[in-house]
Amino acid sequence: MARVAVIGAGYVGIVVATSLAHIGHRVVVGERDSERIKLLESGDPVIHEPRLEELLKGALSSGTISFTPDNRVAVDRADVVFLALPTPSDAGGSADVSAIYGALEELASTLSPTSVVVTKSTVPVGENERIAAFLASKGCQASVVSNPEFLQEGSAVEHFLNPDRIVIGGEDPEAVRRVMDLYRTLPGLRLSLTDTATAELVKYASNAFLAMKIAFINEIADLCTAAGADVLKVAEGMGMDDRIGLKFLRPGPGYGGSCFPKDTQALVHIGNTYGADQSIVRAVVASNEGHKEHVVRRVAAELGGLAGKRLGLLGVAFKAGTDDIRESPALSIAGALAAGGARVSMYDPQAAVPEEMNVSQSASWEEAVAEADAVLILTEWPQFSAISPAELADLMAGTLLFDTRNILDPEAVVAAGLQYLGMGRV
Ligand code: UGA
Numbered sequence: 001m002a003r004v005a006v007i008g009a010g011y012v013g014i015v016v017a018t019s020l021a022h023i024g025h026r027v028v029v030g031e032r033d034s035e036r037i038k039l040l041e042s043g044d045p046v047i048h049e050p051r052l053e054e055l056l057k058g059a060l061s062s063g064t065i066s067f068t069p070d071n072r073v074a075v076d077r078a079d080v081v082f083l084a085l086p087t088p089s090d091a092g093g094s095a096d097v098s099a100i101y102g103a104l105e106e107l108a109s110t111l112s113p114t115s116v117v118v119t120k121s122t123v124p125v126g127e128n129e130r131i132a133a134f135l136a137s138k139g140c141q142a143s144v145v146s147n148p149e150f151l152q153e154g155s156a157v158e159h160f161l162n163p164d165r166i167v168i169g170g171e172d173p174e175a176v177r178r179v180m181d182l183y184r185t186l187p188g189l190r191l192s193l194t195d196t197a198t199a200e201l202v203k204y205a206s207n208a209f210l211a212m213k214i215a216f217i218n219e220i221a222d223l224c225t226a227a228g229a230d231v232l233k234v235a236e237g238m239g240m241d242d243r244i245g246l247k248f249l250r251p252g253p254g255y256g257g258s259c260f261p262k263d264t265q266a267l268v269h270i271g272n273t274y275g276a277d278q279s280i281v282r283a284v285v286a287s288n289e290g291h292k293e294h295v296v297r298r299v300a301a302e303l304g305g306l307a308g309k310r311l312g313l314l315g316v317a318f319k320a321g322t323d324d325i326r327e328s329p330a331l332s333i334a335g336a337l338a339a340g341g342a343r344v345s346m347y348d349p350q351a352a353v354p355e356e357m358n359v360s361q362s363a364s365w366e367e368a369v370a371e372a373d374a375v376l377i378l379t380e381w382p383q384f385s386a387i388s389p390a391e392l393a394d395l396m397a398g399t400l401l402f403d404t405r406n407i408l409d410p411e412a413v414v415a416a417g418l419q420y421l422g423m424g425r426v
Contacts, residue, residue, distance in 0.1 A: 003028075003077055004078060005029075005071075005074040005080070005081045006027060006030070006074070007029075007107075008085040008099075009036055009067070010084060010085070011047055011324070013031070013085075014052070015049065015151055016084055016149070018065065019161060021065040022055045022059055023185055025182065028066050031068075037068075047324070049153070049156050072110040077112070078115060079115065079178065080118055080182060081107070081111065081118065082118045083117065084149075085100050086121070087100070089262045089266065092269060093265035093268060095122065095127075095262070097123055097124070104135060108135055109138070109140070113142065116143050117131070117144045118144075118146075120149045121149075124266065124270055125274070128197075128199075129197070143172040143175035144175075145176055145179050146167075146196045147167065147168050147199070148202060150167075153324055154320065154321025154322045155321070161186065165190045166191050167191075168192070169196040170196060180193075203263070204270065207259055208267050208284065211255055211260040211263075212281070214248055214249075214254075214255045214260075215255070215287040217250070218254065219287060220235075222294065223424075225424055229424075231406075231423065232425060252423060253292060253330065253405070253423075256326070256328045258326040258327065260327075261285075267281050268281050295333050296337055298402065302374070302419075303374055303398075305340075306342040307340070307342070309374065310345075310371055310372050310373050312345055312346075312370070312396070313333075313346040313347070313378055314365055314368060314379070315348055315377060315405075316346050317348055317350060317379050317381075318379075323348075323350035323351045323352070330378035331354070331357070333378060335358075345361070345369075346362065347361070347365045348379060351379075366391075369395050370395050372395075372397060372398065374402065378404055380405040384405075384407060389413045392413075392418065393416040401413055401419065403420065403421065404422075404423050406425060410422060
């Protein structure tokens with residue numbers, strides 16, 4: 001059992017802290033937001049993530065997790081200090097690491113020389129070296145290790161407890177060993193030990209590659225629509241080749257979330273910094289933007305314009321299983337439809353529409369689609385795949401259904417008297 005501090009109770013921080021406490025470590029979380037601490041202390045994990053509440057409550061009752069607004073208290077006597085602070089894109093597309101340096105400034109004098117500082121946040125290539133140099137300049141001897149996070153929202157706890165791989169990059173073998181030891185009890189552990197720059201790039205390259213698969217299949221989906229082919233069968237056929245694999249070949253309204261949009265842009269920026277142009281990733285970013293616009297254009301073309309049209313949009317979250325709306329394609333599409341003059345109502349079982357948007361939020365899917373000229377399915381929630389086309393047809397005023405996630409049966413939709421548009425299947 002190790003003494004662990006986690007700085008930052010955002011998405012990654014809460015999942016990492018709770019899961020580490022669950023597997024037996026003694027975890028103290030430093031978080032500035034006192035309201036958030038109150039919720040966490042009461043057993044409310046703040047974010048919607050399967051199993052998180054159960055594990056948090058278990059850790060609270062066994063006393064293996066605690067929270068403090070003072071980061072210095074959190075790191076006091078900690079063997080390992082995880083930095084799980086946000087690194088959003090700045091105006092130029094590079095990752096803004098100011099939150100990390102803000103915390104280090106505060107912690108440098110408290111960290112013991114034997115502590116290991118672990119970056120969980122996705123940071124630019126070379127940042128871990130700069131962090132080590134910054135700490136050294138403050139007279140702090142702590143070692144710095146990169147341990148990028150690969151969790152997927154909606155199955156984050158499951159991924160933490162059954163990881164595909166754990167990548168640990170560091171220059172100090174003893175520090176690397178101590179981080180490795182934290183995960184010792186996880187089943188089927190596959191470790192990749194590297195230097196820090198390599199670990200940083202494993203993370204960016206993985207996310208950019210997955211984003212590329214999605215952008216690729218979305219373009220193939222558009223081609224399938226035009227050529228009268230079925231993209232699901234194309235993806236299935238491609239996926240049978242295990243060099244390609246079927247995963248992440250599901251067409252949709254474009255990728256979103258807190259990771260792919262930010263990390264692809266950051267990788268383009270990193271490439272420019274090092275004079276190694278990432279032209280493929282640049283194309284992926286542009287393709288994804290273009291794809292969302294294409295969804296809007298298709299709806300406008302089918303309806304003969306957007307002005308005054310009543311649209312019911314099902315889904316707000318960037319994907320099913322989460323209440324996260326960061327960079328959600330559903331919201332950019334809704335914004336563009338509203339800007340084109342449509343009256344937009346949205347429904348999501350978990351996620352909320354931001355107040356500043358010119359879009360209304362409905363209390364149920366039935367309310368969102370009532371009297372709609374067209375309905376768009378934008379998030380693949382299981383409850384949307386269970387919608388009865390006949391009931392939908394009864395509630396709508398018009399007949400157009402655009403299933404951007406391909407979750408309904410086209411034949412059943414057409415049999416109910418609706419017009420079915422899918423993503424890459426007719
Ligand atoms: C992603 C990666 O999958 C994780 O491995 C990584 O650890 C994480 O980012 C991170 O950097 O922290 P996440 O953003 O939670 O995880 O979500 P994904 O399941 O990857 O989905 C991202 C977007 O791609 C969503 O908008 C989703 O709807 C879309 N998507 C995904 C598709 O449109 N089609 C697919 O086949 C798969």
